[in-house]
Amino acid sequence: MASEGEPSFEDLYRRLEEVAQRLEQGGLGLEEAIALYEEGMRLAVRCRQMLEQAQLRIIRLREELGLYTEEGGGALSPLEDVEAELE
């Protein structure tokens, strides 16, 4: 998952669609078109990296009502299973 301050997948993806649309509309100067193309390609590559390299993070909130006897916040075995499985 992206750290804080880094643009999110959504930001990058939206910008990419914008760039593609802008290029599709045409009527651009050559330099502008090339700059857009390069930006679009960079965005697409970054998006694909994010998709390929992402690792699911699982957070368990503390159960505050005392409905469970076990200590809140500790990972239960199913969570460990899942995280191990996704490694």
Added chain:
Amino acid sequence: MLEAWSVSRLAATVQSVLRGEPCLQDLWLEGELSNLRGGYAGHLYFTLKDAAAQVRCVMFGGQWRSLGLENGQQVLAHGRVDFWEVRGDLQFYVDFVQPAGVGVWQAQFERLKAKLEAEGLFDPARKRPLPPFPRRVGVATSPAGQVFHDICRVIGRRWPLAEVVLAPTPVQGPDAVAGLVWAIGRLNQEGVDVIIVARGGGSLEELWPFNEEQVARAIFASRAPVVSGVGHEPDVTIADLVADLRAPTPSVAAELAVPDRAYLGGRLQALMAALEEELGEGLDYRRRLLAGLQAALERSLPDIPALRAAALALGQRCWLLAQQQARQLGEQLQALGQRLAALDPRATLARGYAIVRRRDGPVVTSLAQVKGGDLLDIYVADGQFPAEVKRQYGF
């Protein structure tokens, strides 16, 4: 202390006792309809009875009209018990009635459904779209068992960019309602983008917390859109009806809550191809434009070979003209020569005239030019001879 009560005091006390008894204020009552009669203002009055007892009932408003109630019908009615002091009657104030035989759970479900529907909790216009790329996915379910595991597996496969936030809650039994309400509220505090409310399949009673009004209201109040995945396909709970999106199972709820990275990968590929193509087309267009301009430029250049040929032709013409001119001049010269020849003094000499010229140069045309002893040359037609002036004579 011995004292006489007023009737009003008795009525008030009876009311107070009845109203203080929770089970009498939220009661399902089964019995046979009798003595049905419409009252003024659209109210319905009737009696519910069994073999040994009967109770007066009233139902306000007109909602009973569509139910097609008849005397002798066995029904399940929900309402509260109160004492109507004006008449001195114990009355059952009915808010929902349903033909008997469906079971009290089903009747309760129908009653709450009708109530929440009337309040607009299921309004399709209220359903919110799910965020396309959620960063934090809240899950309200039990940490034990397969459901949470399945949800994580699906999200891990489809959308591992997300962070899954689990708010652990019991999903059946007496604590489930409080736990679910807490979990939904807590996940909203966490600022998750979407919430999955889930539990695996079970009996109607096990699923019951998802049919409770408090849970429905917690889902309705959620800031984040809610996807419900409760039980298996045919089970529909009140929670499902309030949720922004209903999934038939927890795994499907997880699938609906997040995008699929495999699909997005394909979409990215397509976008990249489109970018390539657009730029390629732009370049091709410009290439064609350039080629056209180049051709136009070339067309507008002077035609050098033609010019060269023209220059050559011009040169030849000049040459011919010059030659012609020269010939003409030659002819003129010849004519002039002939004319000059006619003027040649030597022709005169041939007729016997002579030219006298001093030895030192000038032609003698006057006596004044000569004196005795001067040397002269005499020119005649066929040559010259020297002479000397003997003496000067005046004419």
